[in-house]
Amino acid sequence: MFADIPELVVLLSRYLTTQDLFTCIRVSSQGYHLFVPFLWHTVDDSTPSWKHILYQCSDPGVRCWESYLGQTLTDADKNKDREWLMHVFRKHGHHIRNLTIHWPMVLEAASMASGCLTLQSLTLEMRTPTLPYSIIPGGGYFGPTMNSPPPSLFPGVAEESDYIQPHFCSWIPEIQKEIKEFGWALTQHYWNLIFRNQDLTRLVLHHPSGFEWNVKSTEVFLRGMTMLKHLKELQGWEFIALPSIWELLAAVPTLESLEAPIDLLPDPLPEVNTTLRTLTVHNALSINSLLDVLGLFPNLSSLTVPMIMVRDAQQPQPQSSRIEKVTSSGSANVLPRVPSVGANLRELVATNVDDYAMLLKLLPDHVELTWFERTKNCMVVPLKLPEHSTRFGVFKAPVKPWYIDEVLEDRPLHDVANELFVTSSRLRVFDSIMHFVHVDEMLRQPWACMGLEWLTCRIVGLDRLKDTEQALVDRVLAPGYTGDLSVEESAAVEKFQRSCAQHHGIYDRLASLSKLKHLELGFENRCQLTYRDGPTYVGADGKEYVKYADPMFDTLELSLASGLDRLGALKGMEMIGFECINHRIGRAELEWMAKSWPKLRLMYGLSKEKQHMLEHNEERTALREHFQQLRPDVVHDSLYNATIGQ
Template sequence: MQDAQTPPCQQDVFGILELIQRIGSYLHPSDLFSCVQVSRHWNSSLIPILWETIDDSMLSWQKAVRQQEDDMRLGGHGSQNSIRNLFVKHGCHIRHLRLHWRTTLDAACSGMHCSGLRSLRIGRIRHPQIQQPEHDWMADLDRQEQDEMTTLRWEIAMSDISTVASSLPFPTRKAALGRTLAQQELDWSTSKHFWTFLRNNRQLKSLCLNKSLDEFLEDVSVPYLVDTLASLKDLSELENNYIAIDLDQILGRVSNLKRYNSMFSPTGSGVSNQTSLQLRSAGFLGVCAYREFLRILSRAPNLEFLSVGGVSVIGGVDSTDAANIMNDRPSQLATLRLGFHSKTLLDVHMNDVFSWIPHLTTLTITQLVPSTAQSLSTFCTNLETVYEPHKGALSASPGQLTPMATPALDLLLMNCPTLKKFDGIRHVLSGQIWEEPWVCQGLNFLRCRVRGVQRLSPQEQERYSVIDSTGDRTLLSEDDSRLVVSHTVSMEQQKKIYERLATLTKLCVVDLGAEYRRLHRDYEMAFDEYLHVNRPAHDTLELTLESGLGLLGNLKGLQVFGFEGMDHRIGQNELQWMALEWPQLQVMRGFHDAFPPRIDYERRKAELREMFAMLRPDVKHQGVERGYSTHAGRA
């Protein structure tokens, strides 16, 4: 039997450079590593792809770094040289570099071997748990001589970079803070190499600087840092968590910047009025003064996204000043994220804030209050999405009273016809809102709570079932008559709620549930068979066909239905109805198994989940802690 041979045409196909590289771009690094060992031709074709992206947080790099640190503790240098040699040999292929270790940062910055980067991300840098031992000869010097020697060696170490830079990079030497001179010299070397490395990568498009660089780099001057950033002509994305920089300098010097994020508060000198036409997105974790907030909108007229950790009224601005800052031109801002902010600002300035951003479509806010909702309804006529993040349980105690209705949500539903998504589980719909007209007929995402429903207690419900089964209501006692009336009122009230929800025919997500249990406080175990956990809310919808659930049958596009924390009375009939009437349903939130089934309520949930799985095995069951990013209903 003759050996099988690869046809010549197939050999030609496997030798096509473009085909090999195209396939290689879709392979996992481990598979790529196997492919480069197939042949010299494949090796030369795929090595650039294998080394295109380097992330030292991956396990393979962590092992190499730890091995090097172990060698350093033993006084060896083999591992250090091997890591550096990798950058020497393959640095020319690296285009995207993510660094989290001091060891790999030192290796990458040494020499001119890695100068073709498109993106550089410095994460939280981890240090070796040792520092360089002190020079033996330092022990022969007294304290004054040691200080003089340190100063001399600092001047010599920094002389070469100081003479070539247009601005002085390191005006003063950082305090030793317990570091040996040998360790300081290593840090000085890293500082020089890092900034030279950054300036040599002229084609950088994305850069992230982490605050942890300050732990070992010398204190760089702001003019030198800005000069360095300005020299990167292609830089379009910058995340600066390293040092606070005047925003005017950033916008004025980094001409092609489209995306800027910083952990610091935005501050500007106010001297420059140069605009940045390229900037589309800006984010600041720090608090932003109201005046600076307006200046950002004015300086970046094409800004589409803005996020600030908070807004302060310090340095208040009246309407005339605001008009001057904005040059009487409204902003094109479409997405705004607001963190914690002063109540004074909310009461006094929110009308002014939103009057300058009439094109706003998406708002994320830490706490939505009625004054903000009123301003949104008045000025932001294109508003589509309102999101109020919330984590943790909402119930304060097992016996908590029904929460008050939140007028902020009511105002949006009645006054924002363009609203498509509301995600704020802290907000409650109750009272007369079900009697009022809603103008948001395009709403496709609703996540809030429904409370204030007059429900029979479990004991009353059991008694009513007995009364209803007899069918004879002519000889009822006074208590039983009141029970029948209460049941009738409850059914009428719930049907009004279902009727209102049924008018929103575009709804894809209806999530009326929230986590009501505080695991660290309400979860007690006295004995193996006894668990006490806070009960679900009783004054909410029953979710039964009798109470009007069938009115939601026209929500044919419903994809997510949530009812966690609601004391519902869903049974087999309701499950069969949901399985049939909601053909697009993908996720249910209310039957997940977060707690042990030894709790009666949780045991019932498990039974219902198994029952529904028989009807609709395609539907997933999730907890309320899961996000909505994968669902089509997300606006």
């Protein structure tokens, strides 16, 4: 039986959804013991199911959470869910390997669970609770102890003398006391969970809620980090501003990936670090400091920096004797490009550089440049990069938009994305759904980026027939039709032929990108804030629904009739996305995709709707279920985040 082969069980679990795992553990006792570890292997309390639970575990005084549920919950209900949460972490905590926490209640449950000691990855991104005007005594996040003097919950792990109490001057003394007690309990659970899991390989500390107590000194922070003997990746710290990263690297010599500020390079420069592979810098660097960093981390493969200042640098001078071919941070000199500086660097991620031409001359030829877009329609620098280097390979928008404000009448006449495709021969990734390519412009010139692997971009401007025009075309092109065409019929036929040529041209262009794996052509264009208080209608079931905007009309049809099968050459396709575009995908198209793209693993466009008060779409559901039968290994999801802007 397959249960006797652990490797087969592990392989099977990779293709099971959460609901599938729930079903498996309910089948039999054997299924329970086999699949419970996989069900609890990864826990993220930001998922919708956890949100529903945790809203009910919240402080009863937090009015916005009660209004979210549309009802007033009793204390008995909250206590029941809180007890359930504590119980599941006590029972299943030893299975958890990857844990992401946003909610104080989950932090407490994980910290108190005796078996939650084998985490490999921990992400702590605490959310700031919305406090009421008056806090109900005894209704705090950590139970009735909130009203007593703040205890030391974990002596020897988190001592009050090592932390700084926050001040809330605008609150009355009674509320200040309650908040400080809450913050101290939160801080203790925070650090207790970290230090109890000394086998952590990945730790992400982001966005403290504002109630945690800050670490009082660098020594305290480093003493705690020293306990993590196997830590390889550390992102951010908001509890203490370290003067530099060098003490941290000495305390945690196993670090391979680090996100941190580097305000000043010490003089003399510290010892060379050969362990670090990935570094994300929070602050701007001069070109001299950049070269110093590359020399101090000779095995660095990826460097991310918000800004590189090049123009103030002077002409090259004699090299530093302390570190070969690396300038001293105190000098204002620039070295010529040499192989030993950044010899292993493969990716430089930058948001702003004042002189790309000079920067590219100083870096080794093998370095690939990634450009992160910070503002919409700001691509002036990437367009100029091919003039200086063919090494520009990745363009990304750092934050996914939660919807596209796509109104045909207000759409800009021109977008610069196509210019980048025409000029950048080394472009591998274009990930910005905010940008679009107009079909006529797209087909006017050949693309240079034939190695493109990831394309997230809208293709618009197609001549799509309206229903009345389609009816005319179907009639006059039917076999046996011999009548003379009217002006209206001739116009419809010409539009149909033009649309066919556009579709075939786009499909052929995409098919020529033989390395393409990720193709995302559409995104949510309905802002729920716009429609939340707008007109409603009564559906077939008698319920009230909101009428949202229609899909973007002038987009790809993606039907076999329009030439979709021309994309059959893309055997490496792993993702296809067609959210909110005017597609005509049916069962035949899905069956073709299932057969023609054997590596497909992710689809955006048929997942369950996330919009507010939207009527159930039976056709969409039927298509999703049909494809799930054809390809159960493909995940259906959406980039739309329904929680943003609520």
